[in-house]
Amino acid sequence: MIGPPLSLKPHMDAAFGGTTDMFGYIMRRVAQSALVLLVVGFVAFAMFRFVGDPIDNMLGQERTLEDIERLRAQLGLDDSFLVQYYRFLEQAVQGNFGLSYRQGREVSEILLERLPATLELAFVSGLLALFGGIVLGIFTAIRKRGVSSSIIMSVSLIGVSLPTFLIGVLLIYLFSVGVDLPFAIPMLWFETEAWSSFGLVWIENTSLGLPSFGRGDVVEIGGWTTGFLTESGLKALILPAITLGLYQMTLIMRLVRTEMLEVLRMDYIRFARARGIRSRVINFRHALKNTLVPVITITGLQLGSIIAFAIITETVFQWPGVGLLFINAIQFVDIPVMAAYLMMISVMFVGINLIVDMLYFAIDPRLRVDRGGSN
Amino acid sequence: MKTKLILAATLLATTAVAASAETLRWARAGDSLTLDPHAQNEGPTHTLAHQIYEPLIIRDHSGAFQAALATDWAPKEGDPNVWVLNLRQGVTYHDGSAFTAEDVIFSIERAKSENSAMKELLTSITEVRAVDDHTVEFVTDGPNPILPANLTNLFMMDKTWTEANAAEAVQDIAGGETTFASSNTNGTGAYVLVSREPDVKTVLSANENYWGKDEFPLAVSEIVYTPIQNAATRVAALLSGEVDFIQDVPVQDLTRVGETDGLVVKTAPQNRVIFFGMNQGPDDIANDNVDGANPLGDVRVRKAMSMAINRDAIQKVVMREQSAPAGMIAPPFVNGWNQAMDSSSSTDVDAAKALMADAGYGEGFSIQLDCPNDRYVNDEAICQAAVGMLAQIGVTVNLNAQPKAQHFPLIQNKETDFYMLGWGVPTYDSEYIFNFLVHTRGEERGSWNGTGFSDEATDAKIQTLASETDLDARNATINDIWTVVQDEQLYIPIHHQVLNWGMTTAVGTEVSPEDDPKFKFFTMN
Numbered sequence: 001m002i003g004p005p006l007s008l009k010p011h012m013d014a015a016f017g018g019t020t021d022m023f024g025y026i027m028r029r030v031a032q033s034a035l036v037l038l039v040v041g042f043v044a045f046a047m048f049r050f051v052g053d054p055i056d057n058m059l060g061q062e063r064t065l066e067d068i069e070r071l072r073a074q075l076g077l078d079d080s081f082l083v084q085y086y087r088f089l090e091q092a093v094q095g096n097f098g099l100s101y102r103q104g105r106e107v108s109e110i111l112l113e114r115l116p117a118t119l120e121l122a123f124v125s126g127l128l129a130l131f132g133g134i135v136l137g138i139f140t141a142i143r144k145r146g147v148s149s150s151i152i153m154s155v156s157l158i159g160v161s162l163p164t165f166l167i168g169v170l171l172i173y174l175f176s177v178g179v180d181l182p183f184a185i186p187m188l189w190f191e192t193e194a195w196s197s198f199g200l201v202w203i204e205n206t207s208l209g210l211p212s213f214g215r216g217d218v219v220e221i222g223g224w225t226t227g228f229l230t231e232s233g234l235k236a237l238i239l240p241a242i243t244l245g246l247y248q249m250t251l252i253m254r255l256v257r258t259e260m261l262e263v264l265r266m267d268y269i270r271f272a273r274a275r276g277i278r279s280r281v282i283n284f285r286h287a288l289k290n291t292l293v294p295v296i297t298i299t300g301l302q303l304g305s306i307i308a309f310a311i312i313t314e315t316v317f318q319w320p321g322v323g324l325l326f327i328n329a330i331q332f333v334d335i336p337v338m339a340a341y342l343m344m345i346s347v348m349f350v351g352i353n354l355i356v357d358m359l360y361f362a363i364d365p366r367l368r369v370d371r372g373g374s375n
Numbered sequence: 376m377k378t379k380l381i382l383a384a385t386l387l388a389t390t391a392v393a394a395s396a397e398t399l400r401w402a403r404a405g406d407s408l409t410l411d412p413h414a415q416n417e418g419p420t421h422t423l424a425h426q427i428y429e430p431l432i433i434r435d436h437s438g439a440f441q442a443a444l445a446t447d448w449a450p451k452e453g454d455p456n457v458w459v460l461n462l463r464q465g466v467t468y469h470d471g472s473a474f475t476a477e478d479v480i481f482s483i484e485r486a487k488s489e490n491s492a493m494k495e496l497l498t499s500i501t502e503v504r505a506v507d508d509h510t511v512e513f514v515t516d517g518p519n520p521i522l523p524a525n526l527t528n529l530f531m532m533d534k535t536w537t538e539a540n541a542a543e544a545v546q547d548i549a550g551g552e553t554t555f556a557s558s559n560t561n562g563t564g565a566y567v568l569v570s571r572e573p574d575v576k577t578v579l580s581a582n583e584n585y586w587g588k589d590e591f592p593l594a595v596s597e598i599v600y601t602p603i604q605n606a607a608t609r610v611a612a613l614l615s616g617e618v619d620f621i622q623d624v625p626v627q628d629l630t631r632v633g634e635t636d637g638l639v640v641k642t643a644p645q646n647r648v649i650f651f652g653m654n655q656g657p658d659d660i661a662n663d664n665v666d667g668a669n670p671l672g673d674v675r676v677r678k679a680m681s682m683a684i685n686r687d688a689i690q691k692v693v694m695r696e697q698s699a700p701a702g703m704i705a706p707p708f709v710n711g712w713n714q715a716m717d718s719s720s721s722t723d724v725d726a727a728k729a730l731m732a733d734a735g736y737g738e739g740f741s742i743q744l745d746c747p748n749d750r751y752v753n754d755e756a757i758c759q760a761a762v763g764m765l766a767q768i769g770v771t772v773n774l775n776a777q778p779k780a781q782h783f784p785l786i787q788n789k790e791t792d793f794y795m796l797g798w799g800v801p802t803y804d805s806e807y808i809f810n811f812l813v814h815t816r817g818e819e820r821g822s823w824n825g826t827g828f829s830d831e832a833t834d835a836k837i838q839t840l841a842s843e844t845d846l847d848a849r850n851a852t853i854n855d856i857w858t859v860v861q862d863e864q865l866y867i868p869i870h871h872q873v874l875n876w877g878m879t880t881a882v883g884t885e886v887s888p889e890d891d892p893k894f895k896f897f898t899m900n
Contacts, residue, residue, distance in 0.1 A: 052780025056787065058548070060416035061799075061811070062495035065822055068787070074549030103573055104409050104546050104557050113572075169607050176615040212611045213402075213603050214575070318603045320575040328574065328604075331749065333780045 029357055033350040040346040044339060045085035053077075054101045054333035075101075088339055098336040102328065107340045111322060116225045117215055118314070118321030122306040124237050125245030129306075130299050132249045134292075137256025142283055144261065156250040168243040168316035175239060178207025211236045213318035244313040248302050252295060259291040297356075304352045308345050397596040397899060399882065401892075402609055403622035406574045406602040411557040412530035413485055413545050416492040419602075421528050422891040426579055426598065427469075428530035428562035431460060431479070432523050436887040436896055438646070438708050438803065440523060444474060444531055444563060448523055455518035455844050462509040466586045468533045469560070469567050476505035481534035483513075490545040496525040496802075499841065517842035520849065524802040536561045565593060565895040576601050587895065594883075594899040613638065613877050620882050622890060624875040626697045626752060632877045643886035644699060645874040646706045647799040649751055651744070651761070651867040653677055654792035656827015662743040662792045670742075671792065675734040677864035682727035683768045684761060686720055686870060693756045698870035703861065704798060704808065706871055708888055711805030711853040716861055720868060727768045739769020745791040746774060747782040752872055758795055761869075786825040794825060797872070801889070805853045806840040813837065813860060826865055833859050 055068050055077070072078050076087060091098060097107035136156075140149040159167075173179060181203045216232030218225040227233025263269065264287055272282050311323035318324070322341060329337035407423035408415045415421075425433070431445035444463050451457040466474040483503045486493040499522065502514040513522060537543055542556035560568045565587065566579035579598040587593075601618070603609040606625040612618045614635060624632060624640060633640045653671040654660050660669045670676045686700035702719035705712040731737055746758035755776040762772040772793075785791040800807050814820035814837045815829035836852050843849040860866070876886050883898035 050781075052778060053784040053787070054780070056783045057780065060492050061823065062416060062492075063822065064495065065818055071549060074547075099548050099551055099553065101548060102408060104411075104414070104548050105553060105573070110573075169611075172608060172611045176617070177611050178615070207615065209615075212615055212617060213608050214601060316605050316608055318601070318605065318608060320572070324574070324604070331778065331780065 026358065029354055033354055036350050037343065037346055041085060041089065041339070041343060044342045045081045045088065048084075048333075048335055048338065049081060051330060051338070052333045054335065057332050058101055084335075088336075092340075092343070097340040100329075100334050100337050102332040102334040102337070107336045110325065110337065111340060111344060112223070113225075114320060114322045114325050117227075117319060118307060118310055118323060120227060121237065121240055121244060121310060121313070121319060121321060122303065124241040125248065125306055125310075126299065126303050128241055129245040129248035129252055129302075130295075132245070133252025134256050134288075134295065136249075137253040137291075138260060138283065138288060140253070141257045141260035141264065144257075152253075156253060159246045159250040164243060164247070164312045165316055167246060168239070168313060171239045171243060172212040172316075174206045175208045175210045176212035178205040180204055181206055209235075210239050212239070215320055240313050240317040240319050243316065244306060244310055248299075248306060251302070252299065255298060256291055256295055259294060260287060263287045263290050300356060301352070304349050307348065397594070398599060399595040399597070399620055399894065399897065399899070400599045400601070400618040401620045402601050402603045402612055402618045404602065404604055404606070404609065407577070409546070409557045410560050410568070410571070411542075411546055411554060412532065412562075413482075413488075413491045413493050414557060416496075416528070418890055423577065423600065424530055424562075425528075425564070425891060425893050426566040426895075427560045427564045427568055428532070429564050430529045430531065431462075431526050433893070434527050434887075434889065436885040436893070438888050440527075444479075450518070450520075450844070451512065456515050458513040458515070458519070458522050459506075460511050460513065462511065463586060464509055466563050467584055468536065468563055469582060470533070470536060471584075472533055472535055474531065474533070474563055475508045476511045477508075478531055478534050479503060479511045480505060481537070482529070482531045485532065485537070485543065485545060486529055488545055490547045492545075493529060496529070518844040519841065520844050520846065521802060521804050521806065524804055528801065531563065532556070533561050565591065566598060569597075574602060585895075591895040592883075592898045593895055595894050595897050598894055610877070613879075616879075620876065620878040620892070622874075622876055622892070624877040626695045626875070629695070629697065629875060637880055638877060639880055640875055640877050641884070641886050642697070642873055642875050643888060644707060645799075645872040645890060646708055646801075646803075646888040647751075647797050647872045648701050648704050648706050649698075649754075649757065649795065649797045649869045649872060650701070650704050651680075651869065652786070652794050652796055652825050653680070653867070654789075654825060654827050655863075655865075656829060660792040664741045670734070670736055670740050673734045673736075674862075674864055675730045676736060677867070679727040679730040679734070679768055680765060680770060681720060681864055681867045682723050682730070683764050683770070684720070684867060684869065685722045685764055687722070688764075689757055689760050690870060693753050693760050694870065694873075697752070697873045697875065699873065701868035701870050703857065704812065704866050704868050705805055705857075706800055706888070709800045709803050709805055709808070711808075711850070711857060713854075713857075716857060719861065724767050731768050731770075736769070739771060741771035741773065742793050743773045743775055743791075745782060745785050745794040746776040747779045747795060748776040750779040750782070751795075751797045754795060754797075757869060786823065789825065789827075791825065796823070796825075798823075799889075805857065806837070809837045809840070809853075809856055813856065813865065828863065828865055830859070 055071055059067055059071065076084060099105065100107050100110055103110060136152055140152055143149045211232065214236060215227050216236035217230040218227050218233055219229045227237060269282060269287060272286060310321060311327060313319065314321045314323035315327050325337060326341045329341065403419065405419045407420040408417060409420060412424045412428045429443045431443060432448065433441050433443040435441045444466060445460040446463050448458060448460040451459045462476060462479065468474060480503045483497065483500065485491065487497050487500065488494065499515040499517070499519045500513055501516050504512050504514070506512055515522065537556060540555040540559070542554045544554070546552060546554045546557050565582050565585045567582050569578040569580050571577040577600040581593060581596045585593070603612055606623070609621050610624065610628045610632060613621050613632060629640050632638050655669065655671045655677065657669055658672070659667055660671065663670060690696060690698050690700055700720060701717060703712065703716040707717065731739065744758055744762065746755055748755040758774055758776060762774050765772050786794055786796065798808065798812065810820045811823040813828065813833065814824060815834050816822065816824045833856060836856050839852060840849060843852065874886050874888065874890055881900045883900065884892065884896060887893070
């Protein structure tokens with residue numbers, strides 16, 4: 001009767017009796033998080049030396065040796081990485097992340113300007129992955145021996161194994177540029193699970209007129225730019241969101257399918273069938289509900305990685321988010337931007353983990369009660 | 376199902392192609408780094424600045440001088456140390472204030488200040504003075520016959536505007552200051568800045584009061600500039616009709632773009648030559664397997680290595696015809712370039728082997744080649760090709776290809792003995808090449824000379840170029856220096872890069888060798 005969410009943090013059940021314990025626990029977790037952040041910064045600054053030298057990019061080809069030395073000294077690039085790291089921390093705790101070497105603007109300003117693009121993309125990809133994954137997962141679980149399920153399962157393997165970069169370029173060429181494609185489409189009837197006929201469809205131009213790059217027109221609301229309110233903004237979201245969400249979607253689909261198959265074998269489902277309850281009610285009201293809990297947990301945790309790994313998708317689609325900013329920063333050796341980005345991402349991960357931990361703490365006993373009741 | 380799909384597809388296809396005749400949507404790989412015209416000396420930054428600001432003299436799309444804010448320029452009679460420039464009358468900045476001699480003095484001084492990236496081009500200028508409101512004199516520390524060539528990317532700012540906005544100083548990034556001029560503009564150029572989000576989108580519209588309204592086509596009334604970093608996406612955006620004009624078309628996509636209805640690719644030789652440098656100075660070098668000797672120090676080895684490189688094969692296979700094999704490290708536009716030297720490279724593996732044997736390296740040696748992989752067109756692939764070619768004469772090359780941010784510091788810090796470098800010549804004069812690549816490395820000159828080559832006689836000759844006013848004598852000296860560079864095989868020239876611009880057939884322009892489209896020259900059908 002124990003599902004995954006209950007067994008995820010078994011050690012906590014014993015550890016937290018009252019509020020004092022909870023406070024102590026949270027304090028410990030916050031302290032651990034701070035330590036993680038410090039270590040991330042340490043590793044990052046140790047690595048920056050191997051990324052290259054920003055001076056050449058900043059000064060251009062006519063620079064003299066004197067210029068180079070002057071700028072190196074001013075930026076403190078000759079100091080050991082520990083000194084540079086300490087200087088960064090000293091400024092960062094005061095909320096000052098310095099100026100981008102590349103753009104000459106405040107790093108915090110640039111990050112805030114770029115963050116909405118990434119968050120909106122991640123949000124839409126997450127939704128897409130969640131709903132697409134759940135629907136396909138249910139479908140492949142209910143028709144586990146069907147031909148269409150096998151096709152979906154095989155195609156999903158492609159989704160997992162093709163690199164994001166390739167998927168993005170492929171989508172652009174199919175739906176922005178457009179190609180002429182002959183498609184031999186097996187006309188498949190889902191009801192009977194049988195091949196009924198083949199139809200040859202010649203698609204003269206596969207283009208759907210979707211934008212291949214950028215965010216379209218955005219509307220600014222109180223410092224937050226959104227693409228949700230314009231037609232071009234919404235259109236621009238489609239291809240990047242599919243590219244970014246495809247992997248997560250296949251992951252969720254497989255998770256839902258496995259969970260669903262598990263649940264469908266349960267006694268209460270059998271009894272429900274024996275009572276003659278319609279299969280739609282059994283599948284969606286009884287089975288699905290019991291499948292969703294682990295799915296939601298996983299999705300929450302995956303949201304962080306969607307944001308962090310949007311880098312490739314953003315590069316392919318010239319999506320003006322923090323991922324693209326980070327790539328540019330690496331190429332230019334824009335140390336202030338790289339440092340701030342890495343810190344931001346780690347704060348985000350640490351924050352999500354902290355929240356998840358605290359949620360378990362709050363939800364754990366209740367979950368147990370609910371499960372006990374429904375079973 | 377069939378009809379539905381086809382219908383939907385055609386409908387969308389027609390909407391995608393339709394574009395306004397006067398708006399030019401332009402994409403290239405990178406964005407301008409700053410709007411401050413003196414803060415960066417770099418291609419994309421200058422290209423955007425050229426639309427908004429203007430220098431005294433510009434180069435047109437063929438590379439020839441053209442009057443911009445100065446109408447004419449000449450050395451002062453009787454004083455070779457002074458250039459006299461007459462300024463254009465009736466020019467106004469975008470905010471309406473008049474352009475005068477005062478602005479020239481102010482702009483040159485600003486561009487000479489410590490944080491300016493343009494100051495190296497102006498080192499010879501000791502004073503700029505106004506004769507009257509529309510005449511200025513540039514005083515140099517000696518005769519400077521090629522001064523105009525140093526002014527073609529030197530933009531004129533409005534003194535009043537700049538001072539009113541406290542932007543007199545060029546931004547000091549190390550000092551943590553931001554400036555008004557790096558995100559706002561007030562130029563005299565043909566286009567006015569409408570909006571800008573760095574790295575995302577910049578919109579410019581035609582300047583209604585532009586002085587050259589009747590002189591230039593000025594067919595583009597609005598420019599929408601969006602950097603698209605990924606080459607495949609950039610090409611896709613042109614193919615899908617989302618942009619009208621792109622720079623940096625990857626060589627593998629040229630045919631595809633060229634064969635698409637409604638699109639053309641225009642090609643021209645670029646002002647950039649690609650070559651290998653060899654560290655021939657020291658008695659022993661670190662990155663080879665020869666102890667106690669430097670094989671690169673022997674001119675026979677350098678000649679043999681050059682002879683082993685099959686430039687035609689690189690042109691055909693690696694560059695897909697998009698390059699011109701080179702025999703000297705000067706692009707063809709540059710004063711001092713000559714056909715004989717540029718076609719002097721030949722491939723002869725047997726003769727190269729004989730030279731290697733002569734030099735005592737018949738058994739060959741091994742050496743590391745450092746190469747960038749994100750700087751020049753197919754840079755890493757060129758190096759890979761060279762590895763195979765050099766193996767034929769017994770030189771075993773270990774290729775170390777890495778991003779430019781890691782590659783160029785190797786040359787800077789003398790940590791490489793065999794490296795790839797590309798060079799463009801903004802002044803269109805050989806002196807620029809000699810100053811950076813041939814002169815002994817020192818405080819003032821030779822900062823990109825990673826060859827360890829140092830010859831007092833050559834250095835002396837290079838130094839005379841700065842102030843020799845007799846152009847024939849100067850050209851003779853340039854030729855002498857080139858002869859030394861060629862005889863010593865200081866570098867192994869590979870090829871001249873070729874520029875490709877992709878555009879819709881409506882766009883009319885020639886390709887500028889500097890890769891800097893100036894939209895006032897564009898026509899639109």
